[in-house]
Amino acid sequence: xxxxxxxxxxxxxxxxxxxxxxxxxxxxxxxxxxxxxxxxxxxxxxxxxxxxxxxxxxxxxxxxxxxxxxxxxxxxxxxxxxxxxxxxxxxxxxxxxxxxxxxxxxxxxxxxxxxxxxxxxxxxxxxxxxxxxxxxxxxxxxxxxxxxxxxxxxxxxxxxxxxxxxxxxxxxxxxxxxxxxx
Numbered sequence: 001x002x003x004x005x006x007x008x009x010x011x012x013x014x015x016x017x018x019x020x021x022x023x024x025x026x027x028x029x030x031x032x033x034x035x036x037x038x039x040x041x042x043x044x045x046x047x048x049x050x051x052x053x054x055x056x057x058x059x060x061x062x063x064x065x066x067x068x069x070x071x072x073x074x075x076x077x078x079x080x081x082x083x084x085x086x087x088x089x090x091x092x093x094x095x096x097x098x099x100x101x102x103x104x105x106x107x108x109x110x111x112x113x114x115x116x117x118x119x120x121x122x123x124x125x126x127x128x129x130x131x132x133x134x135x136x137x138x139x140x141x142x143x144x145x146x147x148x149x150x151x152x153x154x155x156x157x158x159x160x161x162x163x164x165x166x167x168x169x170x171x172x173x174x175x176x177x178x179x180x181x182x
Contacts, residue, residue, distance in 0.1 A: 021103050021106070021107065021108065021111070022101075022107065022108060022109065022111035022154055022160075023053055023101045025054070025055075025056050025062060026053060027053045027064075027180060027181075028050065028051070028053075028180070028181040029050065029051050029064075029066075029152070029179070029181075030179045030181065031049045031176060031177070031179075032047075032048050032176050033048075033162065034046060034047070034174070034175065034176055035070065035072075035170055035172075036172070036173050037172040037173050038170055038172060043072060043074045045072035045170040045171045046070065046072075047069065047071075047169065047170070047171070047174055047176075048068070048069050048070075049067065049068040049069070050066045050067060051066030051099055052065060053101070059104075061100055061101050061102045061103045062101045063098060063099070063101075064101060065097075067094070067096045067117075068093070068097055068117060068146075069092075070091075070092070071091065071092050071093075071170075072090070072171075073088065073090055074088065074089045075088040076088070076089065089123070089124055089125075089126075090122075091123040091170055092123070093120070093121045093169045094119050094122075095120060096118070097116065097119075097146065099113045099114065100113060100114055100115060108154070109153060109154050110151065110152070110154075111151065111152035111154075112149075112150075113149070113151070113152075114148065115147070115148055115150075116145070116146065117145070117169075118144065118145045118146070119143070119144055120142070120143060120144070121141070121142050121143070121144045122139065122140070122141055123139075123140050123142070124138070125137070125139075126138070144168055144169065146168020146169050148164045148165065148167075149164065149165055150162060150164035150165070150174075151163055151164075154178075158179060158182075159178070159179060160177070160178045160180070161175070161176070161178065162176060162177070162178040
């Protein structure tokens with residue numbers, strides 16, 4: 001019984017020691033996706049993000065750094081007895097972010113991670129001008145912060161799907177394709 005226990009323990013240790021993970025030190029991942037659910041409803045956003053694995057944290061995981069760019073466009077129409085207006089609304093966010101990828105389980109198909117980011121948000125706003133009795137468009141600039149958890153499932157070598165849930169950029173839920181370049 002002791003021999004069988006030692007053999008099983010040795011097999012588990014060697015599997016963990018030699019196991020591959022989806023996201024390793026030096027790996028580069030590029031994501032392209034669509035975001036949904038935000039303060040202004042189900043209007044989708046388009047996002048592109050990238051990350052590079054740089055700091056191994058032992059058997060627990062790996063820290064990566066990268067960035068995100070996201071864009072959203074929406075339009076609004078208003079009609080009343082005195083006023084018939086329609087206008088559009090643009091938002092663009094750009095900023096750095098960092099993620100921590102868990103390596104607590106051995107898999108070359110799945111990657112679980114969580115992270116934070118910060119950056120700037122460029123957006124347009126409309127304001128009523130009492131002098132001209134018309135709506136004026138104004139550009140705005142504001143900071144944003146984000147926190148998220150996500151996962152990646154690799155379908156083929158270098159290609160997979162990703163999904164993230166969190167708070168911060170233009171959408172609470174993001175999903176799309178991911179490309180791993182090593």
